[in-house]
Amino acid sequence: MRLRNLRNVIALTMLLGGTVVATAPACRGDDAWPVHTVKIIVPFAAGSANDVSARFYADGLAKRWGKPVVVENRPGADAVVGGGAFANARDDHTLLYGTASMLTVNPLLQDSLPYDPSRDMVPIASTASSILVIAVQDRLPVRSLQELMQLARSKPGELSWSSGPSLPHFVYAAMLVRHALEQVYVPYRDATAQQADFGEGRVQILSHALLAVRAPVAAGKARILAVTSPARQPSLPDVPTVAEAGFAEMEIEGLAGLFGWRDMPPALRDRISADVQAVAADPIVRSRIEASGAQVLGSTPVEFSAAIERQRARIEQINRLVNLKSAAK
Known part of the structure; x- marks a missing residue:
């Protein structure tokens, strides 16, 4: 009888131990992870x-x-x-x-x-x-963000701008409000059409990711005035940051x-x-x-x-x- 009870205790202990193992998280943070795809x-x-x-x-x-x-x-x-x-x-x-x-x-x-x-x-x-940038169409007679703001102030409502979604849009829109500048925003559903219009000057200012302005810049139809990152980019060593250009509030x-x-x-x-x-x-x-x-x-x-x-x-x-x-x- 004593042997049978001992066997029952061992069996119960093994069962409880198995339950603990089965319900433990598969991920323990050690070298066992990952165990599959x-x-x-x-x-x-x-x-x-x-x-x-x-x-x-x-x-x-x-x-x-x-x-x-x-x-x-x-x-x-x-x-x-x-x-x-x-x-x-x-x-x-x-x-x-x-x-x-x-x-x-x-x-x-x-x-x-x-x-x-x-x-x-x-x-x-x-x-x-x-890499987020502020770029202008080549025919716009400005070489810096300061010059762009001066031109916008002298021609309220005459300059047009567009942007990428989310951060590039919000940063530029807030800058316009902060400096009481009036520009015409041109929305696009098609990024290809946006880039084409920017390259041809139908939109004069683009706040966007670097990838979106590379083609018109490479073709000599646009130039980048500033990057919104905290430091200059190795791929754009001559382009200042927005902070260096005097617009630290645009940094993002x-x-x-x-x-x-x-x-x-x-x-x-x-x-x-x-x-x-x-x-x-x-x-x-x-x-x-x-x-x-x-x-x-x-x-x-x-x-x-x-x-x-x-x-x-x-x-x-x-x-x-x-x-x-x-x-x-």
Whole structure:
């Protein structure tokens, strides 16, 4: 009888132990992760600048992890669709390649989001920053932002401008309000038509990503007056920053990075961050991402979170000048 009871105790102990193992999180933050394919959700269209960067990082991470890393595009509604898909996945092998604006801008544009910006997206590492520029059509007789503002002040309502969505639009619109300048905004649904009109002078000013103005600049039909990034860009060494040009309030980064799921173990977050930084340091990866019109970053979770907070503060300043909901229409 005593032997039978001992066997029962052992069996019960093994059963409870198995239950604990079965219900423990699959992800402990140690070298066991990843145990299978990792998916990276990109809330932008295939072929976009962020998609291109995400795929380079996915390839580099796959090599380091020894497991496939696949990219899934979920574009729509200023990245809200992809953000919601990531938050609802609740999967410890799904990451998000998103932008800081998903946390800083979208909450001001929409009353309800399918994700909680403060909990559902854990910053892991910054990856790249789209280079944002202020460019003018070549026939406009200005060589600096100061000269552009002087010309705009002398010709109220005569100059026309257009922009990329979100950050490039809000930054320029706020500048016009801050300096009491009147310019005509020309909206576009088709980026190709926008670039063609800018190159031909039908739109005189463009606040956009570098990639959008490269062709007309290369053709001698436009020139870049300033970049909105905190420092000059290696690919544009002669172009001043907006701060150097006297418009520090226009400084902002098109910040992108990798995010983890809610309640991601800090140890795993830090390990993935280190791997992202290693990929970012690869000269081949750097050259390819820079060719797409972006600056390669790579940071710790703390640094990435701090950069997001800096952008949030700037966006809140802009929102006090220009109601983002109205400006986005």
